[in-house]
Amino acid sequence: MEKDEFFLKRIRELANLSYQRDIVTFSDFLNLNEQNMVNSLKSQLPGIVMESSGGYDNAERQMVAFHPDALAFTWEYPIDCLKIEPKAIKFSEDLTHRDYLGALLNLGVDRNVLGDILVQKNAAWFFSSNKMTDFFLKNMCRVRHTNILISKIENPDEFPRPELEAVSGTCASVRLDALIALAFKSSRSSMVPFIEGGHVFVNGKLITSNGYEPKDGDIISVRGKGRFIFDGVSHQTKKGRCSVRILRYI
Structure with missing residues (x-):
């Protein structure tokens, strides 16, 4: 807990410095959990815009930039x-x-x-x-x-382009636990501890509900397993199951 409090204090300092001096400040590279904590502070930092990048599209580890909402000059991530x-x-x-x-x-x-x-x-x-x-x-x-x-x-x-492997399968409904089980060739029950234990992120946001329904294009990351893109439902089978497609990062 003390580590998290110190981290959030540092983030507030970067945001305040940006606001007071009318400059752009940058965090270090943040993991998914840290990014989620930063996003939770948005409502507490009026007048400040937060953007993030890892150097290429859909990077997992990202650097957060803080700048005043009326910034008048261009800038680049370091x-x-x-x-x-x-x-x-x-x-x-x-x-x-x-x-x-x-x-x-x-x-x-x-x-x-x-x-x-x-x-x-x-x-x-x-x-x-x-x-x-x-x-x-x-x-x-x-x-x-x-x-x-x-x-x-x-x-x-x-710059490199991540390699993706297409994986198809069926599930009773488009739920987070079902998609993760399909992506990593496991049972839904074995994926529940990952979700409830705070190891699953959708577009960088921590999700702890097994029944969460991802949207087309969402990037789902499971710490210790990997990540994938939910590519949507192609059709329903005769038995009423959803035929889904995902793109797993290799």
């Missing part, structure tokens, strides 16, 4: 995208998200300066606070036993 690739593909290992994250944290940095890490074959991209870019460029040289090259991506068109 976020850079860096690419990691092996020096020699022939001698590279099959590296995972955990491997890349571990290599970054082993440099002695805090998790809050890092956004999402997107892993594809023989490469990974990660988003970071731009104040850390030079540090990573100079000090990141190996992931596990693989020697790597690291570079800053200047052109947004070269």
Whole structure:
């Protein structure tokens, strides 16, 4: 509880600083739970606009920007995208998200300066606070036993696109527990503890009701499991069940 109170105090300080000095202030990268706490403060911060970004569309870890509602100048998030690739593909290992994250944290940095890490074959991209870019460029040289090259991506068109896997199935109704069970190939009853335990977020908002009905396009995140996009109901079966489609982040 003390940790949460300290976090919310820091968020209020950033918002007040923005209002008093007529500037844009930024949080660190926030996880889903922290984003949910920030959103709960909106009504307590009149005159301040809160926006968020993780450097690319639908990022999970996001940085929140605070600015006065009548701000008269343009601004950008202090976020850079860096690419990691092996020096020699022939001698590279099959590296995972955990491997890349571990290599970054082993440099002695805090998790809050890092956004999402997107892993594809023989490469990974990660988003970071731009104040850390030079540090990573100079000090990141190996992931596990693989020697790597690291570079800053200047052109947004070269930013990575998350890979999605289409999953289809049927459920009695479009409920949160049913969709999560379908996405992660589990039973509805096994998903209930995740929902009631505060591990499920819809578009960054904490949801604790098993019967919550997501809307088309909602992004559903389950801590410890992954996330997916609810792509809607295609039709009803002869038995009255809903045929649904989801897009799961790989």
